[in-house]
Amino acid sequence: MGEQPTTTTPSGGPERINGGQALIRALELEGVEVIFGLPGGAILPVYDPIIDSPIRHILVRHEQGAGHMAEGYAHATGRPGVAMVTSGPAATNIVTPLCDAYMDSVPMVCITGQVPTAAIGTDAFQECDTVGITRSVTKHNELVTRARDIPLVIRQAFHLATTGRPGPVLVDIPKDTVDPKNPDAWFDWYWPTDEEVAASLPGYKPTTKGHPKKIREAAELISAAVRPVIYAGGGILKARAAEALRELAELVDIPVVTTLMARGAFPDDHPLALGMPGMHGNYTAVTAMQESDLLIALGSRFDDRVTGKVAAFAPHAKIIHVDIDPAELGKVRRPDVPIVGDCRGVIEELVKALRDTGLAERQPDRSEWRQTLSGWQEKYPLTYTQSEPGELLKPQYVLEQLRDLSPQDTIVATGVGQHQMWTSQYWTFRHPYTWICSGGLGTMGFSIPAAIGAKAGMPERTVWAVDGDGCFQMTAQELVTAATERIPVKIALLNNAYLGMVRQWQEMFYEERYSEVYLSPDLPDYVKWAEAMGCVGIRVESPEEVGPAIEKANQINDRPVVLEFRTDASEKVFPMVPAGLSNSEIVVGPDQGEGGA
């Protein structure tokens, strides 16, 4: 965060400024380059100074889009995403992205308008209790009651959103505090120092440095383990710790699983990479954790989609758990060595401890473990059967083509469902910050706005959104935003005419009783819809068209592209650990027979 001296007027006195100008200036001083938002009554006075600000404003078509764009921007750039909307319905529309960002620890600052202070609590037009509604889905929120508090509240918001365990922070701004016609909205401009910000938050002191004794204990546990696995979570990416992770894994030669939130944190083409664990993880990643004698959990949180039935999860494993959030340690599984701290710092200290003690050179013989793992990888790869001519496309084939024909540093965003799992499974992630998805909350419709946010932050990169037809219909209107703002994202729409993941569960667990999951392949007509929104729309129906369509899409950089792939609805995501069962009961693909170690 930049430190700026208090501005003075040419005459030397402090500069008078109103709340709205102060808010925009505070965002500028925080280094904000783009705001995703949509104006309305209560936030109008803040929108006026935006005209004179160098900050780019991207006008969304629905406030949910603004929130997910801010998230996508944050995922891709590591900088906090900023969304700004008005009061009432706009604030409620952005609750889903706030919750999404909270679940996935995404740094985000959300500014909402509020009715004037005097009208709060009177059921005024477009009034809602925004801080009350968002209290449990934000890291923190604050209702501004005085214009002169705005610079400090904004600095606090960015500090809170980006430090410790990152997350969304909401600032609710009553209209009178930013209204230039209100004499009380004017004050002497100031910009709080870092010290003033810290002093204004006496209850906020995140622990970033791991305890040296615990780090030594971790080094010793690692050096005694014969079947260890590194269980890398999204915290690795939040802590910018991908390089440190790689150094640790290579130093002690320990394989790495990357959770859904950590895809890209460790290169998939690395010999130590085991890929994604969890409900739809690959057999080797799931079973390696299950059979391990030591799990080194780094920025991961033992989510139920990873552990399966907790009581049966990794029953022989000791646990080293590193997390910046003390509340994660022991929440699900009691660790043998808990370490509170920033993942990067702790991993670097761990590497140092392993070197300094000489333990790094005295690692036990793990050749048997490695052979076991490579045996599983050979026996249980991801598989699918290519479609016969005239049949619908296999989604896995589409994703393989997309992966192989797009630049290596392509950023890929997904919605939630089968297409999300297939993308995570079939993509080869080689770089951090190339994967954006809604993990914890599982928000359908996430991909299009998230991809737009990512592309706004990283305009030089190719950004693909992989979407399902159910998801597409939830947020497609943001493609109008993308077309208008010249943000050329690319959408690979896997249209199987169903809510595919729900259909899969109904097929497997509800005796094929398909209840309310059919969506129709051609209502709406996705190509016409795409064109109506200012995008190029291309329908792809046969395997030989897949590659050329992707190559054509990759060449288009003046507008968004929607490739609609007609895919086979009967295709299911495997492997699968049915909900509530032990990870040892993993179901592999139908042509691989029974799983089991």
Place this chain on the structure above:
Amino acid sequence: MSATAPATQQHHVLSVLVENKAGVLSRVTNLFARRGYNIFSLAVAPTDDDRFSRITVVVDAESAPLEQIVKQLNKLINVLKISELDPQDSVERELMLVTVKATTETRSQLVELAGIFEARIVDVGHDELTISLDEEPARLDDLEDLLRPHGIVAVQRTGRVALPKLDRAPAHAPHR
């Protein structure tokens, strides 16, 4: 809220030091409500430094979820410190005001009962008395039980406040 004392093995007293600001109490209580835990009693007041308040929460919860709630409370930006007060190692006080039927026949018994408890009679009506007692919560329960047969008209308790017991060893003596 129930008027009876919580089961002792699940009864936990938390002392939470917070910023004295709007919405903080709601943030704290929400963490209990979200998990379906009823707050048995709650007392809030500013500390000697009026930038801060102390919240004393009595809650029925198993120890494991309580540990998680305490960690979540610690995550709240406006929370500075949380201590769980073991009833064995803390002094607890609660204030009760109770209005009870007092006929000419029972009035002297009630005055005597109040005397035994060192309670004070703070208001007298034609056929009612209001008694005030500040004591350990269990003593309040006892008085309430003994008054009940006389006919309690209204009872209001503050919820308990608590502080850790002081160290009895002289400052210079080594701890044993």
